[in-house]
Amino acid sequence: MKLFRLIAWKEFQHLRSDKAALRLLFIMPMVQLMVLGYALTTEVKNTPYAVIDRCNCPASASLLASVSSSPLFQFQGFAHSESELRTWMDQGRIRIALLIPPDFSDKLESRLQITPAGLPKGDGVPVGIWVDGQDASSSGTARGYLSAILDQWSQQRLANRLHAQGRELRDLLPFHIDTRIAFNPLLESSWYMVPGIAVILITMVTSLLTGFSIVREKEAGTLEQLLVTPIKPIHIVLGKAFPFFIIGIVELFLALGIAKFWFGIPFLGNYLVLLLFCAIYMLSSLGIGILTSTVVRTMQQALFLIWFFLIFFLLLSGFFLPVENMPGWVQGLTHINPVRYFMQVLRSMFLKGSGIQDLWREALSMLAIGVIVFGSAVSLFHRKSG
């Protein structure tokens, strides 16, 4: 125990003697959090679009006005032909296009010939949308927004016509929708992403730094010099992990402060429960660092191996992509991913104020993974160090 403290003291001294690195250790993640908190948004805004208006009539002008007044789309110009439109799309100038046929106005008028006795005559007006499908997810969203704007415009036309006849569209519709949004009423992307970024920062800092600090001593030969003293390998490894455990907790609470006071994201959970969950989680992240350090010889190998694991853990954590969307066998894999659980824990503690009664399954899963990873890391270190 005394020797564990000595090693922990030594590690803190290393951190203290490298003031530049220490500053970076806290400033860099915070800068990342502030920048990425804005950048990582799932919202689709300012989609550039172009139009071919072959009708060039008051009706098409009104339709186009409803699109251009939306902040979701940014008008890039009128194209004169489909090949011109295609060129723009090839050049990346536009991501979506709207095509209005020459008979738009006529067909629309005949379609709106509604009398109290009869249904409208003629076909619906064909309006074309062209989508750049490279980025499937945001193009899909943009297409949905554009269809919704067009639908709303045509509904409005219909409603006006009915109103003139003394009828109301909403009385004719079979239902109307009443939406209530829980936890994040304004659907702010940052409310969801910032807690997720915090998880990633803590994971990176604790696993990489712990791994590096052990491998650095391996490379310098100082680890062997420690091992030839009466200290037990377990004291070395625990003593070395301890400062990064503390740093992880400090970073979590710093991230929490930025989330709360910079982004205005409410944290509804309990701080002590968060501390407990964070401690359980760090068994895994510290364990990954230690485990890696036992199987590699150089910093380069350590960096490569830890990154290899982190990429998997992060992309399969539900950070960007919901786990529910993944194929069944990948979802199975995510059950052994500690980042997935902590991601879920932190997000629901933030916005839902979840406590132990809601999150005990995640806590137990993290604990099981943590004990296995940390335990095997420590025992492997012990075995390899003789």
Next chain:
Amino acid sequence: MQASIETRDLTRRFGSFIAVDRLTLRVERGEVFGFLGANGAGKTTAIRMLCGLLQPSSGTGKVAGCDIQTETDGIRSRIGYMPQKFALYPDFSVEMNMRLYGGLYGLKGQALRDRMDVISRLLNLEPLLSQRTDSIPWGWQQRLNLACAILHKPEILFLDEPTASVDPVSRRHFWDIIAELAASGTTIFVTSHYMDEVEYCGRVAILVQGRIAALDTPVGLKTTYGHASLGEVFLDVVERAQTTSSTQ
């Protein structure tokens, strides 16, 4: 009387390569024992086994009365080890490195302070105590490494090529201290490929391809092989050993 170091048929293989081959030797308390060999002759592997850092493939050994396979804890508190490569913390002050190593060997409080005073005086490290370790010259870093290895008054001191690339004056001073330690009863086990260094040893073993090819006092070796310097003896021994092994 019990020997400080005693091994019987100590062997270490790495795959099919035999780094140390049936090493049998006995070093008495207070002796300065030299381990002479070319690069790759197995010196470092042997020293690592004796320090409990590496398990032997076969054979037995006792260091300071402790079995090298089962009682490594006992060995570690009784020996000091100074590796080939400088292995202290460059970002620490000289004093912090000493405090750390004293602490690792269980020294604390007044006892630690007293010991640090004695050793820093012995090695003339006093004016450097508050300096960062990476800011002092290489010869002094080696001295600090020695200081950290002897703070806890080890029974045996293992030195793996201790004065490689150290200037002659520092080297001379270094060996004066080693002689002093030996006189006070510390066993010194030193590997080297510097002939002048080995002259300081009481007895010298010449290691060729993991085996002891010759073992005697420096004077005895020179007489036996009929050479004026240990350098010539060494070359002669290596040549003969290689001829025998190639005729086998």
